[in-house]
Amino acid sequence: MATFAVLYAAVTFFIKDSYYQLMLTMVLVWATFGLSWNLLSGYTGLVSFGHAAFFGLGAYTTALGQMHFGLSPYVLIPIAGVIGALSGLAVGLPTFRLRGHYFALAMLAYPLALLYVFEWLGYQEVTLPMMRENPAAYMQFEDHRIYTFIALAMLLAVMLLTRWVERTRFGMALLSIKQNEAAAEAAGINTYRWKLKAITLSGAIAGMVGAFYAVVLLVVTPMSVFGMMVSSQALVVTMFGGVGTVWGAVLGSAILIPIAETLHAELGSILPGIQGVIYGAAVTAVILLAPEGLFWKIRDKLRRRSAVPTPQQASVREASEAAPAEASPLAAERSVAQRLAAENAEVILEVRGLSKNFGGLMAVEDVSFKVRKGMILGVIGPNGAGKTTAFNLLNGFLAPSNGEVLLDGKNIVGLAPHEVCALGVGRTFQIMRPFMRMSVAENVVVGAYVSADTDAQARQFADEAIAKVGLSHIADRIASELTSKELRLMELARALAGQPRLLLLDETLAGLGQSESEELILVLRRLAADDMTIVIIEHTMHVMVRLVDRFIVLNHGKVLTEGAPETIIRDRGVIEAYLGKKWSAA
Amino acid sequence: MNVLQIMENILQTVVAGLLTGSIYGLMCVGLALIFGVMRVINFAQGDFMMLGMYAAYYLFGLLGLQAVFGSLVGTYVAIALAVPVLYGVGYAIHATLISRVSGTRTAQLDGEGHYAQLILTLGIAMILTNGAQMVFGSVMASMRTPLTTVAWDIPVGAISVFLNKSRTIAGVASVVAICLISLLINRSPLGRALRASADNPVAATYMGIDVNKAHRVAFAMGVAITALAGGLLATNYPFHPFVGVEYVIVMYAGVVLGGMGSIVGAFWGGLTIGLVQQMSTLILPTQLQNTAIFVVFLLIVFFRPQGFFGRSVDRT
Numbered sequence A: 001m002a003t004f005a006v007l008y009a010a011v012t013f014f015i016k017d018s019y020y021q022l023m024l025t026m027v028l029v030w031a032t033f034g035l036s037w038n039l040l041s042g043y044t045g046l047v048s049f050g051h052a053a054f055f056g057l058g059a060y061t062t063a064l065g066q067m068h069f070g071l072s073p074y075v076l077i078p079i080a081g082v083i084g085a086l087s088g089l090a091v092g093l094p095t096f097r098l099r100g101h102y103f104a105l106a107m108l109a110y111p112l113a114l115l116y117v118f119e120w121l122g123y124q125e126v127t128l129p130m131m132r133e134n135p136a137a138y139m140q141f142e143d144h145r146i147y148t149f150i151a152l153a154m155l156l157a158v159m160l161l162t163r164w165v166e167r168t169r170f171g172m173a174l175l176s177i178k179q180n181e182a183a184a185e186a187a188g189i190n191t192y193r194w195k196l197k198a199i200t201l202s203g204a205i206a207g208m209v210g211a212f213y214a215v216v217l218l219v220v221t222p223m224s225v226f227g228m229m230v231s232s233q234a235l236v237v238t239m240f241g242g243v244g245t246v247w248g249a250v251l252g253s254a255i256l257i258p259i260a261e262t263l264h265a266e267l268g269s270i271l272p273g274i275q276g277v278i279y280g281a282a283v284t285a286v287i288l289l290a291p292e293g294l295f296w297k298i299r300d301k302l303r304r305r306s307a308v309p310t311p312q313q314a315s316v317r318e319a320s321e322a323a324p325a326e327a328s329p330l331a332a333e334r335s336v337a338q339r340l341a342a343e344n345a346e347v348i349l350e351v352r353g354l355s356k357n358f359g360g361l362m363a364v365e366d367v368s369f370k371v372r373k374g375m376i377l378g379v380i381g382p383n384g385a386g387k388t389t390a391f392n393l394l395n396g397f398l399a400p401s402n403g404e405v406l407l408d409g410k411n412i413v414g415l416a417p418h419e420v421c422a423l424g425v426g427r428t429f430q431i432m433r434p435f436m437r438m439s440v441a442e443n444v445v446v447g448a449y450v451s452a453d454t455d456a457q458a459r460q461f462a463d464e465a466i467a468k469v470g471l472s473h474i475a476d477r478i479a480s481e482l483t484s485k486e487l488r489l490m491e492l493a494r495a496l497a498g499q500p501r502l503l504l505l506d507e508t509l510a511g512l513g514q515s516e517s518e519e520l521i522l523v524l525r526r527l528a529a530d531d532m533t534i535v536i537i538e539h540t541m542h543v544m545v546r547l548v549d550r551f552i553v554l555n556h557g558k559v560l561t562e563g564a565p566e567t568i569i570r571d572r573g574v575i576e577a578y579l580g581k582k583w584s585a586a
Numbered sequence B: 001m002n003v004l005q006i007m008e009n010i011l012q013t014v015v016a017g018l019l020t021g022s023i024y025g026l027m028c029v030g031l032a033l034i035f036g037v038m039r040v041i042n043f044a045q046g047d048f049m050m051l052g053m054y055a056a057y058y059l060f061g062l063l064g065l066q067a068v069f070g071s072l073v074g075t076y077v078a079i080a081l082a083v084p085v086l087y088g089v090g091y092a093i094h095a096t097l098i099s100r101v102s103g104t105r106t107a108q109l110d111g112e113g114h115y116a117q118l119i120l121t122l123g124i125a126m127i128l129t130n131g132a133q134m135v136f137g138s139v140m141a142s143m144r145t146p147l148t149t150v151a152w153d154i155p156v157g158a159i160s161v162f163l164n165k166s167r168t169i170a171g172v173a174s175v176v177a178i179c180l181i182s183l184l185i186n187r188s189p190l191g192r193a194l195r196a197s198a199d200n201p202v203a204a205t206y207m208g209i210d211v212n213k214a215h216r217v218a219f220a221m222g223v224a225i226t227a228l229a230g231g232l233l234a235t236n237y238p239f240h241p242f243v244g245v246e247y248v249i250v251m252y253a254g255v256v257l258g259g260m261g262s263i264v265g266a267f268w269g270g271l272t273i274g275l276v277q278q279m280s281t282l283i284l285p286t287q288l289q290n291t292a293i294f295v296v297f298l299l300i301v302f303f304r305p306q307g308f309f310g311r312s313v314d315r316t
Helices: A002-014 A018-044 A052-069 A073-095 A100-120 A145-167 A169-179 A181-186 A191-217 A222-226 A228-241 A248-267 A274-289 A294-305 A314-326 A336-344 A387-395 A417-422 A440-448 A455-469 A484-497 A514-529 A541-547 A565-570 A572-579 B003-038 B045-062 B065-096 B110-136 B165-187 B189-199 B201-206 B211-234 B243-258 B263-280 B286-303
Strands: A347-358 A361-372 A376-380 A402-407 A425-428 A502-506 A533-537 A550-555 A558-563 B151-156 B159-164
Touching (some): A002 A018, A018 A169, A018 A191, A018 A248, A052 A191, A169 A191, A169 A440, A181 A417, A228 A248, A361 A387, A376 A387, A387 A533, A425 A484, A440 A484, A541 A565, B003 B045, B003 B159, B003 B243, B165 B189, B165 B211, B263 B286
Parallel strands (some): A376 A550, A425 A502, A502 A533
Antiparallel strands (some): A347 A361, B151 B159
């Protein structure tokens, strides 16, 4: 980064032509604006088409502030930042309740609405007053290069800020939201709060950039600061250069702005609007050919060339292979003593009369059961019995139509999934939801934030969790390269990193072959031996029978029966539910 | 202002709202068709409408329609001719660009390709808007007919209402067009294919329906319909290359209000938006009528995202 700064400053110093000087400043301005957009949309994946709202408000704050109150930009730019932050918060509070395209459309409306309002207010063209007596105090410089240096300083500051965000739990939380919001929630991330933080910071920076823009150009019109082109420019520059990285907006800006501006200067009279066409073509090309931006494409290409398979660290391998050996005493069935102990322990989770109907369909009807500490409860039933729905009700993803869920005696109905997680409930999903572009370690650490006070402690929890499931030897591998079994173990580790007392496992063994299942069972047994309470949905009976203390059988949303494994597998009703009347008659 | 005057104002804005709203409704139906069948957010819809306006304008001039049909009928002929032209444009754009981020190819992309569709159509919109500026210049153009400035004066009791003739023709034409489209969607084999592709692309494929082709037709039709609305709109309002941006929110507000996924609902949504826009002039200054639309749009999106007839709200 320092090299970049020095080079850029040097170039600036030597350019004397005022047009190019302005262009150099503008490259930096749009790069900074792009980075502000990136802070929100690049990391969370929520595309904002409305950043012009913050930018424009910042610009008008400066213009009007100087015009009406005689304040200097040195004061006004920070004020613009505050206004940008507040408007970001104001926009985010209602708009984040929307998903996907509704969010993008709503964001589109804000700057356009402001455009009309400002036009109506009579601010069609606001010129910053020339301060002839003390121009430097009002950021009005004869030598344009000073503006470029200020812009460079701003950009560097924002780049450092972005880097800081990337490295702390702020960035990890945002990235996990982008990868899979539901999984992030279940892992304890308060997605709403993090999104608000992101948009507030993003708005603040956009406001300050807008303010500086006004100072440089000296004229502010509603179209030039609230218009579609402004919002699009942040988006185009960042998407072209690379989303989710600190260099993306800089790269995109450095390439696109000079091309567009030069073409506009040379051909603008014959071909007005050439810039727009360039930006449009750039973003169209990039989304079809390199959807994540130039930066990632180049980096992937460079990585592939220098890719060397990482040698597996022998010592770590031995350690993680030794762990299963410790469990060999447990290779036999879960002992009677353990089962008895589980039956007398305190109740950790009690479900009373849980029901959920979707319109006329009763997905879950009057389900009640108790889970004691240290118990392994198996939930079985034919497909469509309502098992995953029940889990979603326990977790907070769905609100029950009726009934209570008592965790340690407290009703947790109505709590958001991340709050339930914070109370000590870990969850894995039937359809795996890993964060594909992140490494195993990064995937797991996201689950640790909920119970860790510092980032360092989070990483420690994560490492412990990874060791417990035996994945330490591939902790740095990217999730998209893992096998099914490794992905399942990783999901388990992510749930464990949050230091849960109760684990809700939804078909953890689905899609695994015989030997792979055995490995997972060993891990689960070890966990149970360490006093973890587990509720597991599963289909593979022979496995469950050896693993589980008690079964609860669901059918058509209702509890069919409950009991110890030996009794359940012989129960007529259960056989009938699974295989039909013909078989139960036998 | 006495009661009679107030009533007259209200009645006038209601009538204006219904007429303008019908054209908006037609516009929205075009967008709804695309979203309903393909689930694609088309940011460029407003710009396709703008292209439709210019297509009609140039067809009128280049084909010498004024000489053959006179300036009144000739204008409407030009608008009618612009429809197949824009159908072709939509077809081509889908074939080359849109199909890469929608339809059966997008299973692997993030979020079913919605992200890519948003960005791609934004890119197309930018190219179209600015390209139009290059080709057509930013001077306002219009397709005025002899009826643009004439109105029927209809007495209603003690007050009277003005029905601008060309706006009335546009409104009626819109309603007729929508009825025809509705018939096409609900009764014809093509309509069945489109609806099947919308409901369940996999099952439709198994039943022998070429889903990608259905999408292409839907996209082209959606573009053509909105272009027709644009042409009708142009008989009363001047236009320029940036007019598309102004109407994007109108269209989306209408479609969301009607319920995304309901084609007929989009008409009612567009009609409501037209009413809101015209009636807002009763209490707000004229410059803020579009802000009123945005406010309504935001309110709908927050409080009732499924709109009037919405089929489904996205599940987690």
